[in-house]
Amino acid sequence: MLQAQLLNISKQFAGAEAVDNVSMDIFPGEILAVVGPSGCGKTTLLQLVAGLLKPDRGSIQVAGRTLSAAGEVLVPPEKRGIAMVFQNYALWPHYDVFANIAYPLRIKGYSRSKQKQTVEELLEAVRLKGMEGRYPHELSGGEQQRVALARALALNPLLLLLDESLSNLDAGLRKEMREEIKRIQRELSLTIIHVTHDQQEAMAIADRIAVMNEGKMVQVGAVEEVYRFPRTEFTARFMGDSNLLRLNKDSPAEMKLWEMARPKVIEGGGQPLQHTPEILTVRSEDIKLDDVPGQLTGEIVERIYHGSNIEYRLKFMDRILRVKTPADKFFEPGQQAGFTIEKATRVRADN
Amino acid sequence: MIKHAYWSRLLVIAAVAILSATILYPLLVLILFSVGIGANGISVSITAYQKAFTDPKTLVSIYNTFYVAGAVSILAILTGGGLAWMLTRTDLPGKRLFKGLIFIAYIIPSYVMAVSWIELLGRNGYVNRLLCGTWKWIDKPIDIYNLEGIILVMSIHLFPLVFITMSSAWRMNDLSLEKAARLSGAGPIKTIWTVSLPLILPSVLSIGLLIFQHTMACFGVAAVIALPTGNYILTTRIYSALNHLNLPIATASSIILLLCSGLVFGIYSLSLGKKKYINVSSRSEPPELHGLGKWRIPAALAVLAVLVITTVIPLGTIVVSSFLKQWGMDISLAGLTLNNYQIIFANGGMGLRAIRNSIVFGVAAASAACAIGVAVAWTVNRTAFKGRQLLEFTATWPVAIPGTVLAVAAILAWINPPFKLYGTPWILVITYVAACLPFAVRSVSGSLQGIDLELEHAARISGASRWRVFRDISLPIIGPGLKNGWIMSFLMVLREIPISILLYTAGFETIGVLLFSMRSDTGGLEAVSAVAVIIIAVTLGGNLLLERFGKSRMEGI
Numbered sequence: 066m067l068q069a070q071l072l073n074i075s076k077q078f079a080g081a082e083a084v085d086n087v088s089m090d091i092f093p094g095e096i097l098a099v100v101g102p103s104g105c106g107k108t109t110l111l112q113l114v115a116g117l118l119k120p121d122r123g124s125i126q127v128a129g130r131t132l133s134a135a136g137e138v139l140v141p142p143e144k145r146g147i148a149m150v151f152q153n154y155a156l157w158p159h160y161d162v163f164a165n166i167a168y169p170l171r172i173k174g175y176s177r178s179k180q181k182q183t184v185e186e187l188l189e190a191v192r193l194k195g196m197e198g199r200y201p202h203e204l205s206g207g208e209q210q211r212v213a214l215a216r217a218l219a220l221n222p223l224l225l226l227l228d229e230s231l232s233n234l235d236a237g238l239r240k241e242m243r244e245e246i247k248r249i250q251r252e253l254s255l256t257i258i259h260v261t262h263d264q265q266e267a268m269a270i271a272d273r274i275a276v277m278n279e280g281k282m283v284q285v286g287a288v289e290e291v292y293r294f295p296r297t298e299f300t301a302r303f304m305g306d307s308n309l310l311r312l313n314k315d316s317p318a319e320m321k322l323w324e325m326a327r328p329k330v331i332e333g334g335g336q337p338l339q340h341t342p343e344i345l346t347v348r349s350e351d352i353k354l355d356d357v358p359g360q361l362t363g364e365i366v367e368r369i370y371h372g373s374n375i376e377y378r379l380k381f382m383d384r385i386l387r388v389k390t391p392a393d394k395f396f397e398p399g400q401q402a403g404f405t406i407e408k409a410t411r412v413r414a415d416n
Numbered sequence: 417m418i419k420h421a422y423w424s425r426l427l428v429i430a431a432v433a434i435l436s437a438t439i440l441y442p443l444l445v446l447i448l449f450s451v452g453i454g455a456n457g458i459s460v461s462i463t464a465y466q467k468a469f470t471d472p473k474t475l476v477s478i479y480n481t482f483y484v485a486g487a488v489s490i491l492a493i494l495t496g497g498g499l500a501w502m503l504t505r506t507d508l509p510g511k512r513l514f515k516g517l518i519f520i521a522y523i524i525p526s527y528v529m530a531v532s533w534i535e536l537l538g539r540n541g542y543v544n545r546l547l548c549g550t551w552k553w554i555d556k557p558i559d560i561y562n563l564e565g566i567i568l569v570m571s572i573h574l575f576p577l578v579f580i581t582m583s584s585a586w587r588m589n590d591l592s593l594e595k596a597a598r599l600s601g602a603g604p605i606k607t608i609w610t611v612s613l614p615l616i617l618p619s620v621l622s623i624g625l626l627i628f629q630h631t632m633a634c635f636g637v638a639a640v641i642a643l644p645t646g647n648y649i650l651t652t653r654i655y656s657a658l659n660h661l662n663l664p665i666a667t668a669s670s671i672i673l674l675l676c677s678g679l680v681f682g683i684y685s686l687s688l689g690k691k692k693y694i695n696v697s698s699r700s701e702p703p704e705l706h707g708l709g710k711w712r713i714p715a716a717l718a719v720l721a722v723l724v725i726t727t728v729i730p731l732g733t734i735v736v737s738s739f740l741k742q743w744g745m746d747i748s749l750a751g752l753t754l755n756n757y758q759i760i761f762a763n764g765g766m767g768l769r770a771i772r773n774s775i776v777f778g779v780a781a782a783s784a785a786c787a788i789g790v791a792v793a794w795t796v797n798r799t800a801f802k803g804r805q806l807l808e809f810t811a812t813w814p815v816a817i818p819g820t821v822l823a824v825a826a827i828l829a830w831i832n833p834p835f836k837l838y839g840t841p842w843i844l845v846i847t848y849v850a851a852c853l854p855f856a857v858r859s860v861s862g863s864l865q866g867i868d869l870e871l872e873h874a875a876r877i878s879g880a881s882r883w884r885v886f887r888d889i890s891l892p893i894i895g896p897g898l899k900n901g902w903i904m905s906f907l908m909v910l911r912e913i914p915i916s917i918l919l920y921t922a923g924f925e926t927i928g929v930l931l932f933s934m935r936s937d938t939g940g941l942e943a944v945s946a947v948a949v950i951i952i953a954v955t956l957g958g959n960l961l962l963e964r965f966g967k968s969r970m971e972g973i
Contacts, residue, residue, distance in 0.1 A: 112873075115873070115877055117873050117876070117877075141876075141881075142873075142876040142877050143876050143877070143878070143879045143880055143881055144879075145877075147877065148877060148878075149873070149874065149877045151870040151873070151874055152870070153868060153870055155868060155870035155871050155873065155874035156874075157871055157874075157875070157889055157893075158893065159892045159893060159895075168875070168878050168880075168888070169878035169879050172878060172879040172880050172884065173879060213874075216874075216878065219878075220878075220879065
């Protein structure tokens with residue numbers, strides 16, 4: 066059973082494909098993170114799901130009901146049973162916390178006492194008890210976020226959409242809210258589509274990840290799978306620090322590295338790629354550094370200390386490699402270091 | 417955009433219909449009339465323009481219009497800009513007092529300002545009585561009944577507008593640019609000359625154009641100061657041509673004034689859109705103030721003197737004169753009376769009726785303009801309707817049309833069947849609506865643009881229909897802007913002169929008519945002063961309300 070399904074959705078803005086033939090399944094009770102650089106069409110996709118935009122082609126189903134199809138919004142946003150938390154929270158400035166959260170209930174025609182009871186429960190769930198009388202501008206960013214979340218949860222949505230909802234919070238608060246959303250999601254077994262440009266955040270919060278680029282869905286899969294087995298050059302670049310190696314006859318360094326990496330290729334993430342030319346990607350943590358010169362030797366040119374790990378720039382002939390090591394592996398810039406490639410994956414070249 | 421509900425289409429149609437009736441139709445009739453269509457058959461002719469351009473009075477009035485507008489622009493910029501610099505960028509003492517005085521000058525209607533200067537510099541004016549009579553410093557009284565009189569009054573009336581714009585321009589100027597100039601080796605004077613002034617020049621030119629256009633459109637001041645001595649500007653030329661039933665001159669002059677005013681206003685709008693240097697930094701750092709040193713006190717005294725002469729003395733004159741038993745009497749306790757006010761408020765008198773009419777018309781026109789304003793602003797900002805830019809343009813361009821021209825167009829449009837509204841109060845209300853629309857549309861549009869679309873989306877997703885979103889979310893949020901637009905419109909109607917004078921009918925006099933006609937009828941200056949005091953009080957109240965609405969609890973949006 067699918068909670069939601071997008072079939073061949075396309076949407077044009079001013080002649081450009083903002084969303085280009087996207088299909089996607091969303092399972093009940095999962096958090097699906099849609100990631101991609103800004104302008105990749107992910108927010109447009111969310112608005113299509115919400116019914117705020119109408120698709121040019123394709124259909125959208127939620128809980129077995131077709132909401133949009135063949136260029137029409139069949140069910141208007143207010144009748145979809147879908148909730149959304151906006152990037153800027155979109156709290157109504159003329160309503161206090163209670164009125165903001167109770168608004169969907171009021172529209173539904175709940176009695177005053179029922180509204181009160183539900184809002185109280187929701188405030189407890191988002192840990193904002195006693196804040197009913199505050200106005201949005203009297204709240205901190207994190208509190209506004211919680212109110213927006215409570216409002217979205219008020220009607221037990223079939224699907225909760227989060228539009229870059231954590232992007233405006235500072236790092237500490239973002240982590241806290243991420244855990245908070247996960248907790249609430251588990252407790253209420255919510256189905257969530259979370260849109261973000263931050264792949265770290267996506268990996269931390271989601272069960273599955275959908276990578277978008279230039280309106281197209283590039284790869285959908287479990288978090289580990291997408292991280293470990295990127296299928297395209299773009300995903301490899303976007304999902305983490307990767308060294309891309311091409312079979313490039315003009316660069317002896319790249320040829321050498323490619324040959325070293327080829328035997329280390331691991332397969333996974335569905336069927337093997339048919340595409341040639343083949344590009345190999347080696348994650349920065351999959352290169353091992355050694356004090357003594359080895360089969361391959363490079364020069365450390367830069368060290369960036371991250372606390373839990375250290376990032377190096379390693380120069381091999383005319384090529385700079387990104388290498389990540391545990392924090393106890395210490396090398397000085399200028400030092401020669403042997404290195405070995407431990408793992409590599411194959412990806413498809415973009416375009 | 418979601419598929420339009422049919423009421424949203426209805427809204428567009430209503431907006432287009434009302435704009436056509438109040439603005440487009442009268443102007444079209446005016447233009448057609450000026451080229452001979454409608455008067456006697458359908459033969460296009462340029463006779464009206466030939467007459468206008470061979471009529472010496474009209475030619476002189478065109479020249480005078482530009483002379484007066486140019487002089488007022490320069491004077492207002494020098495006074496307003498200089499005061500703005502002193503009050504925002506120097507350590508001048510007494511800033512609060514000075515700002516208060518400028519605010520008072522800002523709210524005194526121009527016509528009232530003209531009356532007070534007549535009371536001061538007229539043939540039997542207080543100053544002339546002192547200078548000629550008591551002190552015998554001069555032989556001949558100073559004469560205010562000329563073009564320079566208009567320049568004096570309009571400069572005083574408009575310099576606060578320059579002050580407000582230039583103050584914010586001086587404040588917005590990024591101080592780090594000046595600091596960078598200082599660090600590059602420029603002295604304070606050189607910094608002002610090479611960095612600060614060039615940066616502020618675009619603002620100076622824009623506001624100059626606006627002042628120019630405002631002055632071209634002025635009617636009341638010119639009518640009371642220069643018309644009696646036969647000194648015409650275009651607005652008063654149109655008025656007297658109408659009075660002599662010289663329609664060709666009236667229509668041709670109206671079109672000439674409309675074109676000049678539209679052209680200047682067009683350049684002004686372009687200059688706003690294309691400002692090359694905008695340094696709107698949202699820094700909270702208070703501007704670094706230039707020390708005036710030993711000039712601090714003399715400068716403050718000079719500013720005080722200017723503001724006392726331009727604001728305190730005229731205001732005081734009006735108030736004192738309003739209690740005089742008879743104009744021309746010496747000011748002493750025995751000569752004071754409340755009689756002037758009693759006459760205004762006397763039952764069945766024209767005073768009370770005019771005030772009541774103005775309030776009724778003001779409420780009607782402001783409310784109608786705001787309702788249309790919401791429809792237009794909504795269509796422009798929230799729908800995909802194809803002609804929405806044109807709609808907004810149509811609704812806002814009356815701001816560039818002098819009231820006199822609007823009134824002439826209304827007369828021609830509504831004087832004949834089937835739309836015979838001339839002679840009824842409706843013609844007044846419709847024309848007021850046209851004049852108010854720009855304020856209403858701007859205010860609503862401004863606050864509507866300020867609403868994040870997400871707020872409306874959030875409400876829809878919460879289950880609200882389009883109409884409920886509008887009622888529950890959009891309307892309350894644009895509320896303050898709407899109130900501002902309403903009060904501005906209402907005050908405009910209350911103080912309006914040319915439209916009222918040209919379009920009123922007996923029984924439906926307004927405050928403007930009362931003020932204008934009192935000079936020649938009964939009462940005289942002391943009664944006019946009493947009406948003026950009432951208008952100033954109402955305007956002051958209105959502006960205080962505006963201030964309060966400006967600071968709503970939703971400041972954080």
